[in-house]
Amino acid sequence: MFEYAPAPESRSVVELDSSYGLFIDGAFEAAKDGATFKTVNPATEEVLAEVATAGPEDVDRAVAAARHAYGAWSALPGAERAKYLFRIARIIQERSRELAVLESLDNGKPIKESRDVDLPLVAAHFFYYAGWADKLPYAGFGPDPKPIGVAAQVIPWNFPLLMLAWKVAPALATGNTVVLKPAETTPLSALFFADVCRQAELPPGVVNIVTGAGDTGAYLVAHPDVDKVAFTGSTEVGREIARTVAGTGKRLTLELGGKAANIVFDDAPLDQAVEGIVNGIFFNQGHVCCAGSRLLVQENIAEELLASLKRRMDTLRVGDPLDKNTDIGAINSAAQLARITELSEIGAAEGAERWSPACQLPERGFWFAPTIFTGVTQAHRIAREEIFGPVLSVLTFRTPAEAVEKANNTPYGLSAGIWSEKGSRILAVADKLRAGVVWANTFNKFDPASPFGGYKESGYGREGGRHGLEAYLA
Structure with missing residues (x-):
């Protein structure tokens, strides 16, 4: 058997601030009540940063910002929205080493997976849905499909940046605006993505990011001015969300557990x-x-x-x-x-x-x-x-x-x-x-053009591919 010498990736490519605020209407700001939580490196238990906890007032502000931005964003021609998505994809590629190290620090996954699997797929999803943005009349959902409105998106900790891409890219391509809540144990890559949005000069309010635990997610899902809810996570929480959304007229997609x-x-x-x-x-x-x-x-x-x-x-x-x-x-x-x-x-x-x-x-x-x-x-x-x-x-x-x-x-x-x-x-x-x-004769192979989703207690709706557009079109 070969003896391996350690081959550590440098942490110096990531500059972490001691604290991070909520990303609302194109700017970082503290939570109204000043509440925070700590995110740790699971490999060392070292505290990486302090992160704001969004309360009901903060969620209100984020949803209002998304609603305000929706009119202009949804009115843009698809080709113009595509330019922003292409720009985001290219910036992700340019910053892929930094983002891969960040993901491994905050999540605990091996750097070779975040570097060789997660980040290439994140960029690929934005490239793929950028290509759809001006072709929606040919997607098979009617000659003039319309966006739904404000999408509330709640993502898990296992693939933080990839799950963000799975949800944000089709939502933006179809003309919706977004309020996203990352998992409380892995908020950092979503907050760095907020910086990517600013770098890409995405109009303020099109993407908003509120951090916090389950309560923050519950406020967001139940918010009366949200039109669509997308959740990836446990079946137990998925059931709660389905009960919350039932009878409200909100569109819902759930990608839950599995036992393959x-x-x-x-x-x-x-x-x-x-x-x-x-x-x-x-x-x-x-x-x-x-x-x-x-x-x-x-x-x-x-x-x-x-x-x-x-x-x-x-x-x-x-x-x-x-x-x-x-x-x-x-x-x-x-x-x-x-x-x-x-x-x-x-x-x-x-x-x-x-x-x-x-x-x-x-x-x-x-x-x-x-x-x-x-x-x-x-x-x-x-x-x-x-x-x-x-x-x-x-x-x-x-x-x-x-x-x-x-x-x-x-x-x-x-x-x-x-x-x-x-x-x-x-x-x-x-x-x-x-x-x-x-x-x-393979396993765990993913492609942006291929739909993903389950049956029974694994949820409903599909993400990825042409099918992934449907959840964000009225």
Whole structure:
């Protein structure tokens, strides 16, 4: 095995202020009541900055700014709106190293993921929707589609800047204005994006960013002058939002939890499948709503596949997110680490067999070793509940029909993966899976032109692609 020397990315490319205000009507300002919270680096528990907590008055001001900006912004020709989006995309590319380091500092994800996956996709989404801005009459939603108005957008902590791009880009392209609330554990990249908007000379009020915890999000979602709500996060909070919005006439899209099945048939290319399994569950520490957290492997190859998977897991490097060799970074927060730990202990108590590679975890910060459970049944909580961490449950099957039945035996329906050399089998199984996205001989691949979303408790509506425009058009 190779011995790796540390290859740290420099923190010096990011200049952090000690405190950040709310971004309302093109300017940063303190919260009315002066309330703040601290955002920490999950790898070290070091405080990165103090951030304003938006209260009801602040949300009122942000929504009023978005409403005021809406008239002029929605009246702009699509080609003019596209210029702003193209400009934002180019600035993101120019500042991608800075933003990638910032994302890894605030979120805990490995720098090679924020640098090579998140930031290229963020820019790509703005480029893609910039291209749609002047072609909306040809999108299939009528000859003269209109924007909805003011969009309230609440995003999670697992892909802070990418989730922002998924929501802000189509909203702006279609002529809406935005009030966005980032997650309280990862607000910094959204606040840096506010600076990108100023650099791109986006008209004041078109994008507003209010930071805070769940209360801030609740004020925003319930605000009477909001026309559209878009939320990505937990199914539990999604239910609350649906209840709040019910009967108000607000448009709503929800992208919620998942418990994806990664199905490996006995004719699959095993080495390729192992890489896909590792990518499916250990990418971003398993903080992925569409993570392949249930491995369904055909019984006659289970032993061989598991041996190969364990060998591969032995090579995973857990540690400093800013080290370019790191495969698995820090868990995003103490609360999330506690949930992962609790469900893993329940898995072992219920009789599943737990295995992790030997790895030394740092003493400070929030860390969890990559873990697999074998001997898992459909009744185990670890096979039913979303763990949202680097924990894989392994189940076996004998026939394609059994694989489909087990894959669909979940309240979620966000994604799935199929590994087989037979195209006919892939198509036949994919057709029976109740999942919004099905990958074939790969996993966790995203493209701005491809829609993403789920069924059942994974939410409704689609983001990305032509379908992603629909949520923002009246």
